Amino acid sequence: MKILVVEDEPKLCTFVCAGLSQAGHICDQAADGAKGLEAALMNDYDLILLDLMLPSMNGFEVLKNLQDFGKMVPVIIFSALSDTENVIRGLDYGAIDYLRKPFELDELLARVRTVRRRALGQSATKLQFEDVEIDLLSREVSRAGKSIPLSNREFALLEYLISNANRVVTKTQILEKVWDMNFDPGSNVIEVHLSQLRKKIDRDFDVPLIQTVVGRGYTIKGKRLK
Structure with a gap:
């Protein structure tokens, strides 16, 4: 948060x-x-x-x-x-x-x-989106049972994308929710972190979840199960 x-x-x-x-x-x-x-x-x-x-x-x-x-x-x-x-x-x-x-x-x-x-509208401490599981307390992430270590910023990015699943979020929205107010909006750090997150979440799996919507922003496609 x-x-x-x-x-x-x-x-x-x-x-x-x-x-x-x-x-x-x-x-x-x-x-x-x-x-x-x-x-x-x-x-x-x-x-x-x-x-x-x-x-x-x-x-x-x-x-x-x-x-x-x-x-x-x-x-x-x-x-x-x-x-x-x-x-x-x-x-x-x-x-x-x-x-x-x-x-x-x-x-x-x-x-x-x-x-x-x-x-999050729930009393549970875990999220499941497609085959991705997130433990909000231990901050552990896995996909299809495979553990995926994430940095704090990558975890925050993934949580924000899943909370806005199937909707396009802009770079400005990501700045407001995942970065602090002293962050330089001209930096490419967001793109770098998203690229790293994609490699960890999507690279070794058949169905990519994180997508770039050209000229608009980013989205994660799929179904939240809990």
Whole structure:
């Protein structure tokens, strides 16, 4: 998933983003509320992790502005404000979860996995598309029973393509969902990663799944079984 972390403590923000990246997520950072709101409005995130005590604009104001702008994105608050009043206020302002500081990284990652499962519309942790099987927790991929090791970025690309199966996705859409906001759109890195993913997913099999639609983008053809 592509996740925005809005946190003004640099060490904590770096620690959280490192953990998210190791778990295969794409992580952007914002050090104050105004920058976080701007990033959330300009980019397409799957989840926002939001502190409440922020410079320039507090977390409650960020939540209210997201609602006012109609930006429907799941938000998990993580804050040292642990009293019941603030928890209720945060949830009433639209957050889907509230994690009290200090917290264990494993607990945060578990809550992120819950958001991912909800986004997929299922409680299961595995996907099957044609003869491709994906374990979202262990991040293991196989095709026709053959294990296929993927990098974090290749895994994110494959998951995004399968979630949009039989639809053409543009380079811009891939940039928004699989790369961070500092990525240079003029780079050919997307093409390179897609080429590598194709070699791993399609090269040794009779039926290729990933296709280029000239002038439009990319698609993966087939049937999602679960």
